[in-house]
Amino acid sequence: xxxxxxxxxxxxxxxxxLTDEDFESSMNILKKEFDENWLHSLGVSxxxxxxxxxxxxxxxxxxxxYLLRIASYINDxxxxxxxxxxxxxxxxxxxxxxAELELFMAHVLYKSKYDVSFIVxxxxxxxxxxxxxxxxxxxxxxxxxxxxxxxxxxxxxRYYTQFxxxxxxxxxxxxxxxYIPENQYLDIWAYGxxxxxxxxxxxxxxxxxxxxxxxxxxxxxxxxxxxxxVHNKGKIYWMDETDEIRSEVNTxxxxxxxxxxxxxxxxxxxxxxQIQEFNKPGIAAIFQSKxxxxxxxxxxxxxxxxxxxxxxxxxxxxxxxxxxxxxxYIEPILVENPYSDIQLDEFDIKDSLYPMLRFR
Numbered sequence: 001x002x003x004x005x006x007x008x009x010x011x012x013x014x015x016x017x018l019t020d021e022d023f024e025s026s027m028n029i030l031k032k033e034f035d036e037n038w039l040h041s042l043g044v045s046x047x048x049x050x051x052x053x054x055x056x057x058x059x060x061x062x063x064x065x066y067l068l069r070i071a072s073y074i075n076d077x078x079x080x081x082x083x084x085x086x087x088x089x090x091x092x093x094x095x096x097x098x099a100e101l102e103l104f105m106a107h108v109l110y111k112s113k114y115d116v117s118f119i120v121x122x123x124x125x126x127x128x129x130x131x132x133x134x135x136x137x138x139x140x141x142x143x144x145x146x147x148x149x150x151x152x153x154x155x156x157x158r159y160y161t162q163f164x165x166x167x168x169x170x171x172x173x174x175x176x177x178x179y180i181p182e183n184q185y186l187d188i189w190a191y192g193x194x195x196x197x198x199x200x201x202x203x204x205x206x207x208x209x210x211x212x213x214x215x216x217x218x219x220x221x222x223x224x225x226x227x228x229x230v231h232n233k234g235k236i237y238w239m240d241e242t243d244e245i246r247s248e249v250n251t252x253x254x255x256x257x258x259x260x261x262x263x264x265x266x267x268x269x270x271x272x273x274q275i276q277e278f279n280k281p282g283i284a285a286i287f288q289s290k291x292x293x294x295x296x297x298x299x300x301x302x303x304x305x306x307x308x309x310x311x312x313x314x315x316x317x318x319x320x321x322x323x324x325x326x327x328x329y330i331e332p333i334l335v336e337n338p339y340s341d342i343q344l345d346e347f348d349i350k351d352s353l354y355p356m357l358r359f360r
Contacts, residue, residue: 038091082119101144131144138347147267
């Protein structure tokens with residue numbers, strides 16, 4: 001796995017602001033922890049692990065940045081209590097996502113000068129938060145949650161792909177079509193979610209049928225340029241293809257109520273329960289694979305905190321990391337709970353973490 005050594009090429013190495021000694025040390029850390037024995041232990045699923053993927057498939061600044069980030073976690077956090085358990089989880093296919101988030105948040109706190117440790121769950125004590133942080137004013141905990149694609153998102157991804165294919169398959173060579181949907185959001189509850197979801201392929205076929213039929217008329221009508229407003233479906237722009245003009249099919253996004261509702265139920269509420277049971281003030285760090293609708297989320301959370309003050313009395317804030325772009329860091333959203341027993345300012349959290357996270 002480590003034989004290629006593409007990371008030494010000057011076009012990638014020149015982007016890294018490390019001395020040759022530190023760069024070599026970082027790569028040696030990775031080679032030691034993710035050796036051939038570890039690689040073989042992953043079996044046929046090895047390509048799913050991010051370290052294998054970044055080393056073996058493609059090369060570039062994003063891949064190298066990721067690898068060096070993992071090396072810095074290992075180098076800086078290896079003496080913390082509970083670190084070996086988290087690293088072991090990160091090395092597995094099943095648990096690496098959650099473990100990476102724990103490493104990330106612990107590293108942020110460590111770099112922000114908090115005394116950090118990973119909380120090791122005790123048998124028969126139930127689930128506990130992930131991280132314990134200490135400062136001169138006391139202790140607080142952090143629970144990390146990763147909200148990955150589930151049933152609704154997977155259905156939508158298949159729907160999106162099939163819908164676009166149905167339209168693109170009708171566009172002949174030499175022509176360009178731009179489709180803009182009538183509605184910006186797709187209401188997944190209208191398709192039977194959660195218990196009676198129709199087939200994504202059937203839904204995409206029905207929803208795209210009127211658009212496809214209009215394209216067929218354009219194809220056989222020998223129309224060079226056209227604009228059509230398809231009733232209740234969207235707009236079609238039909239023209240000759242050029243180097244600057246290519247076909248583009250836009251589709252609605254998932255309804256933001258669906259995204260934020262799942263973020264709260266699977267992320268905020270489950271994290272809060274673990275923080276409450278541990279009986280220390282805490283932060284819920286939620287990582288979501290989808291974009292976050294900030295205004296609606298803040299409004300919903302503020303209402304939730306106000307209506308359930310006792311239930312969320314230990315939750316100081318929610319820190320939401322939306323879907324990240326490999327080329328651009330997207331700032332997390334910080335939502336404070338004004339009704340918690342202890343406020344963020346008690347631990348100087350906002351000022352300490354902002355230089356690293358730049359939350360909004």
